[in-house]
Amino acid sequence: MDEAAIRRLLEDVRxxxxxxxxxxxxxxxxxxxxxxxxxxDHHRQVRQGMAEAIYGPGKTPDQAARIAAELxxxxxxxxxxxxxxxxxxxxxxxxxxPGAEVRGTTVVWRPAPARPERVVLLTAGTAxxxxxxECAATLTAHGLAPVRITDVGVAGIHRLxxxxxxxxxxxxxxxxxxxxxxxxxxxxxxxxxxxxxxxxSVGYGAGLEGVTALLGMLASCAAGxxxxxxxxxxGAACAVARMFLSxxxxxxxxxxTTTTTASASxxxxxxxx
Numbered sequence: 001m002d003e004a005a006i007r008r009l010l011e012d013v014r015x016x017x018x019x020x021x022x023x024x025x026x027x028x029x030x031x032x033x034x035x036x037x038x039x040x041d042h043h044r045q046v047r048q049g050m051a052e053a054i055y056g057p058g059k060t061p062d063q064a065a066r067i068a069a070e071l072x073x074x075x076x077x078x079x080x081x082x083x084x085x086x087x088x089x090x091x092x093x094x095x096x097x098p099g100a101e102v103r104g105t106t107v108v109w110r111p112a113p114a115r116p117e118r119v120v121l122l123t124a125g126t127a128x129x130x131x132x133x134e135c136a137a138t139l140t141a142h143g144l145a146p147v148r149i150t151d152v153g154v155a156g157i158h159r160l161x162x163x164x165x166x167x168x169x170x171x172x173x174x175x176x177x178x179x180x181x182x183x184x185x186x187x188x189x190x191x192x193x194x195x196x197x198x199x200x201s202v203g204y205g206a207g208l209e210g211v212t213a214l215l216g217m218l219a220s221c222a223a224g225x226x227x228x229x230x231x232x233x234x235g236a237a238c239a240v241a242r243m244f245l246s247x248x249x250x251x252x253x254x255x256x257t258t259t260t261t262a263s264a265s266x267x268x269x270x271x272x273x
Contacts, residue, residue, distance in 0.1 A: 056085035061092035079141040082107040103137040112143035120170040121146035124153035124177035127202040135233030142241040167191040178202025181213030188222025
């Protein structure tokens with residue numbers, strides 16, 4: 001259940017279309033639903049502005065499908081995302097819940113309407129694409145269709161320098177890179193937009209399956225770069241979504257700031273011109 005669904009429920013009670021007992025029954029399921037093998041967090045959309053995602057590994061195909069069905073049933077607006085799914089999980093989840101969009105190992109139902117923010121998604125190499133695909137699918141689920149720039153690693157820096165106009169127009173940039181992870185530092189020095197760096201496990205012996213890229217990004221001399229875990233394209237997308245979709249920002253955009261905030265603004269007097 002999301003904030004819009006709660007508002008509709010309250011309006012239905014006020015209009016007499018829903019009885020108080022029916023509303024209580026609906027709200028009783030709001031915190032979570034116990035499926036026996038999983039407790040699905042329906043309240044997360046209200047707290048965070050983003051619904052709980054389904055992490056595929058460790059789940060049976062039937063479990064993945066049933067969790068997706070539960071999330072879809074309790075809200076008619078929030079996106080539902082299944083990540084790191086294998087072929088059997090995808091097949092079961094999509095057959096039980098039609099209308100899905102599948103991109104690699106990520107499945108999305110009911111993506112949010114497009115938002116105006118411009119997110120640029122860069123990859124250092126073609127080998128980084130699976131992680132970037134997970135990131136792109138998650139961004140799209142939250143209404144943030146990324147501008148994708150692929151294979152612009154530092155071994156051929158001229159390829160990146162040809163795309164500086166797109167970087168200058170970005171509201172946020174996600175950099176997906178393995179090897180030594182240097183692309184994040186370069187991008188961080190070229191744009192003033194928030195930069196989220198994703199180290200990948202791509203690389204040769206001293207790459208240590210992404211550890212070298214991770215440490216390189218954490219030690220970046222470009223100030224303010226945010227770094228997520230190795231191969232965590234989903235986490236990078238959610239970090240950017242939080243910048244734009246946090247509940248206070250959503251309320252301000254809708255013109256529903258609290259009375260306290262409005263009173264404080266009024267007492268401060270007119271803004272300087």
